[in-house]
Amino acid sequence: MSLYEASFRVRHECPYREISERYPDLTIREWYLSDCQVIEVTSSEAPTEELLDEIDDLGTVLHESVDESGLHVVTQSCLCSLEDSIIDRFEEYNALYQPPTIHRQGWEHYTVIAFDESDVRDLLQDLETDRDIEVLSKTAITEQAVPHSMLAPVDRLFESVTDRQLAALRLALESGYYEQPRKTSLRELADRTDVARSTYEEHLRKAENKLLTNAGQFLRLVTAGSTADPLGVADAGRSEQPAD
Structure with missing residues (x-):
């Protein structure tokens, strides 16, 4: 079966x-x-004070850095604009x-995947009624080539990780x-917090374990069907089998 991107x-x-129009490098x-x-x-490029003020208005700033590579800011806001x-x-x-x-x-870039070519065509025609639109690509893809990004929404990766565990993980990172x-x-990390070293390490290890466990299901999907064995795991396993 083919899908359409x-x-x-x-x-x-x-x-x-x-x-985005006023700052073309953004x-x-x-x-x-x-x-x-x-x-x-x-x-x-290095930001101006005016740009930083405008970014502050986008939402709550979670991370901000300016260095030789330029500007990097992450913000969080409500869903009211949706x-x-x-x-x-x-x-x-x-x-x-x-x-x-x-x-x-000044442009918004989107990618969608549909199960029928007519759905893609009808969607694009609908969007043309009230927006300027430019189609960049339309491609038939095989079921096996569905992008892995479809498989791993961010909120699923951090499912069940507590606020304290997230804070410990972020500090370490x-x-x-x-x-x-x-x-x-x-x-040194624990000394920067209000908890004992053993408590901080417990928060960090639990965060790591939960994150890897949550990511494991997506890892198996990503590698499913791959015949490559870059670590030689299969060969190693067979070499350790006792001879009959």
Whole structure:
């Protein structure tokens, strides 16, 4: 069975059109979670104070950094801007939305996957009634080539991870604990919190275990059907079998 993937961009009035037009080097990526939007803003150029003020207005800033590589900001906001959203129209035509939405130079970029070519055609015709639209690509894909991003929504990866565990994981990540060589130790991380080292380590290990467990189902889907064995696991297993 074939599926149909369409990539297109549209231009209409939306919260991010003006800012992306005024700052042509800016890229805005937009994800929708169950109860909020997550916005990632990047630029290869150093931001002005005016731009930073405008980004502050997009939502609650979760992360902000400016270095030689440019600007990187992550914000979180409510879902109020999604009322009468284009995403609802995708669903009307049985089209599966592929996040994130990318905003650049006044255009919104979308990718959808549908189970019938006529659904893609009808969706694009509908969008043309009230938006400027440019179709970038329409492609038939095999069932086996469905993008892996369809399989792993972000909120599922962090399912059952508590706020304390997330805080411990974020502190370790941002402090360079997972870099090689490590830039910090568990004791140093715990000293930056109000909990004992053993308590901090427990939060961190539980977060790691839950994250890997949640990701495991997607890992199996991603590698299903692959005949490659880069680690030689199959051969190693066979070599360890006792001779008859």
